[in-house]
Amino acid sequence: xxxxxxxxxxxxxxxxxxxxxxxxxxxxxxxxxxxxxxxxxxxxxxxxxxxxxxxxxxxxxxxxxxxxxxxxxxxxxxxxxxxxxxxxxxxxxxxxxxxxxxxxxxxxxxxxxxxxxxxxxxxxxxxxxxxxxxxxxxxxxxxxxxxxxxxxxxxxxxxxxxxxxxxxxxxxxxxxxxxxxxxxxxxxxxxxxxxxxxxxxxxxxxxxxxxxxxxxxxxxxxxxxxxxxxxxxxxxxxxxxxxxxxxxxxxxxxxxxxxxxxxxx
Numbered sequence: 001x002x003x004x005x006x007x008x009x010x011x012x013x014x015x016x017x018x019x020x021x022x023x024x025x026x027x028x029x030x031x032x033x034x035x036x037x038x039x040x041x042x043x044x045x046x047x048x049x050x051x052x053x054x055x056x057x058x059x060x061x062x063x064x065x066x067x068x069x070x071x072x073x074x075x076x077x078x079x080x081x082x083x084x085x086x087x088x089x090x091x092x093x094x095x096x097x098x099x100x101x102x103x104x105x106x107x108x109x110x111x112x113x114x115x116x117x118x119x120x121x122x123x124x125x126x127x128x129x130x131x132x133x134x135x136x137x138x139x140x141x142x143x144x145x146x147x148x149x150x151x152x153x154x155x156x157x158x159x160x161x162x163x164x165x166x167x168x169x170x171x172x173x174x175x176x177x178x179x180x181x182x183x184x185x186x187x188x189x190x191x192x193x194x195x196x197x198x199x200x201x202x203x204x205x206x207x208x209x210x211x212x213x214x215x216x217x218x219x220x221x222x223x224x225x226x227x228x229x230x231x232x233x234x235x236x237x238x239x240x241x242x243x244x245x246x247x248x249x250x251x252x253x254x255x256x257x258x259x260x261x262x263x264x265x
Contacts, residue, residue: 006133006134007138010058016238018241019132019143021237023144023145024245024248025248026131029045029125033045039113039117042121049062049128058131058135065130069123072119073115073118076119077115079115080112080114081105081111081115082105084108085106085111086111087108087110138162138163141159142155142159156219164208171204171207175200175203186199
């Protein structure tokens with residue numbers, strides 16, 4: 001499984017930007033993805049995000065998440081087919097050629113359109129969030145959130161959540177490899193996958209609880225409750241920041257113009 005939410009050290013375009021600029025960029029992308037109801041607009045947004053990641057030299061990291069997103073999209077497609085019956089009938093989930101049960105569960109155009117919109121939204125949101133996390137050091141992200149006057153408790157919770165996900169992912173991979181080295185053979189197929197989860201989840205949860213306890217003690221030892229902070233060196237805005245801000249302003253102007261014409265969302 002590809003690692004997610006893991007900062008990578010490279011000299012890329014986004015790595016030189018201020019974290020505050022990237023947070024504003026993330027908020028705008030999520031807003032466009034949520035309010036838009038046309039798959040063409042969200043598809044263009046996903047393409048733009050991928051091109052920006054290529055400029056930032058970490059497009060391969062985004063491509064690693066595509067299989068997971070495709071699997072999620074297929075689940076959303078099946079869910080919408082089963083729960084939505086709007087629009088023209090394109091076909092049937094159970095072919096009509098099958099006796100007795102054939103011709104049931106209609107596949108409608110409305111369900112396919114809604115599933116496409118949801119899938120593209122997940123693509124856009126994950127790509128934008130990955131751009132932020134892959135190119136931003138945790139200390140810069142914390143400083144940007146403090147600049148936005150976010151309470152330090154919420155900033156700390158967000159940072160811990162972001163850092164724990166890749167840590168738990170790596171820990172689960174190591175536990176799985178250790179179980180295989182001890183001749184664990186849960187079988188093949190879906191049943192085998194399900195059986196292999198138990199010997200991984202139990203030690204993983206146990207280790208996570210132990211780390212949480214150690215983390216709490218570390219936070220207390222570092223004097224978080226005193227609410228006194230050591231000033232951080234603020235990262236100055238660079239040429240790339242101004243370029244991205246200009247792009248965001250142009251995007252907002254285009255969206256407002258499309259709203260005026262009734263073409264958006």
